[in-house]
Amino acid sequence: MNMQLCKYNTFRRHARMFIEPAIVSYWQKSQEGMLQKLHAEEKVIVGGDMRADSPGHYAKFGSYTMMDLKNNKVVDLQLVQSNEVGGSYHMELEGLKRSLELLKERGVTLDCIVTDRHLQIQKFLRESSITQFFDVWHIEKGISKQLEKAAKKKDCEKLRGWVKSIRNHIYWTAATSTTGPERVAKWFPKCLHPLRIAQYQWMAAGTFHKLETILSTKRILKAVAKLSPHHQT
Template sequence: MNLKSISTTTFNEHQSRYLQPAIVKEYRRTQAETFDEIRASEAGLILGGDGRSDSPGHSAKYGSYTMMDLMSNKVIDVQLVQCTEVKNSNAMELEGLRRGLRILDDAGVIVQGIVTDRHMQIAKFLRETYQQIDHRYDVWHIAKGLKKKLKALAKMKDCGLVQDWLRALVNHVYWTASSTPDGDKDVMKAKYKRAMNHIRNLHTDENPEYTACEHGDDYPEREWLQSGTKVYDKLREEWLRTRLVNDIGMMSPHAQTSKVESFHNILLHFCPKLLVYSYQGMKCRLYLAVLHWNENCDRAQAVDAEGNPVYRLKYPRSKEGGHTVERVLTAGTCGK
């Protein structure tokens, strides 16, 4: 077309001289503002934390770590770690969290609690270094892992009955967390274990191993499991695995990290995993994504011409044909 344009070198120079410094400056300015708001607030800060690797599999060049204020849904810090800075790519998540918490420490921001997925290294680090922070696990991650195990079990010979109970058992995990607002670990473990009594049509605490159910007389009649059968023994073994029961005690009663995952989906738009960026380029893309997210994270629900709130139906794959109802929000400040 014989169209004149600036050279790649000039483009890159403009980017590193003008565009990137502007992004970094604006990110730091808004972060300082957010820290001021948090310090001035009476409510304790509950963080959601999660890592993301920049490529599928374990050969990641960069890992980023996001920390979100789960009350406001604002991303308050994001860290970018290079694989070469740590021993291996698995260690990037922990390093990202470590750096993020240090920034909050330096800014005098007090963290009351943090919700993450089940990452043993991170649990150990928080237990040893930040005893004052109440570390909790995201319920969805625990329920998802358990559901997978139970589904596999339901396919085994003579274990088909597990399928009939699958939904109720998974719901019981959510109920265990949401019905225990103070997050008492022993109470949650006891509530969780009780399911192994309920499925055998035993609802009182006569069996000293489990406490009584809370549903009163109103519970549906269904095909109960019998002690001493293969299906009950297998299910019980899976349900009461020591590590799982301990993790159940660490479930977060209120705040969950699903919004952090939504932010990671937005990141795919700003820094697609198939492309490779320089460290500075990647960092600026993360910062830009944070600026975009924070400007749009507290949008109100949209209303129709008559002023009624708007909803839409969704059919997520995880629901296997079932639907969920979602609020439609007012338009954001840019296309997506």
């Protein structure tokens, strides 16, 4: 095409000297404005999650994002390297700690935080007396995987037809409830009449028992009680 292009080294020099500093400067000014607005608010709802450079437990870098969920704006980004914290499993907690420390320094008052079910984060937030809710999508994804796996077994094929309805039900449970016990009661209520599932030919009694086992484990019920009612990550 007879186009003249600069060499890659030239491009990198321009990026290092002009483009990247401009991006960093703009981000810092935007972040400062957001932190000042959040400082003026009485209660702030944030969400946090990490994206790693590779799946599994072999990631080297993780980028932790903290977002103001009322305005859907990113408040903070923290880049964590695995060798800083003794392994990739600990990166997410470190990213959360750094973001929360920044908000604390800037006088931001948290109402609650929405996260996934990372065990280290649950323990840290509980000990820090910070109200935590679980992102509905993370819970729904885990339940859907279990249902799809169960539906592959003999005599449980009909479970696959219920997956979409169960997904909808967990979002409805979260959005229409105000307390943990209410969410649990709506999630998997006990029928007041005798069990006659097979009679109505919805699913066999054995299949229903499998469904009940998946949806009413202690771990699932504990997670349902902490579903975020409105704001999600």
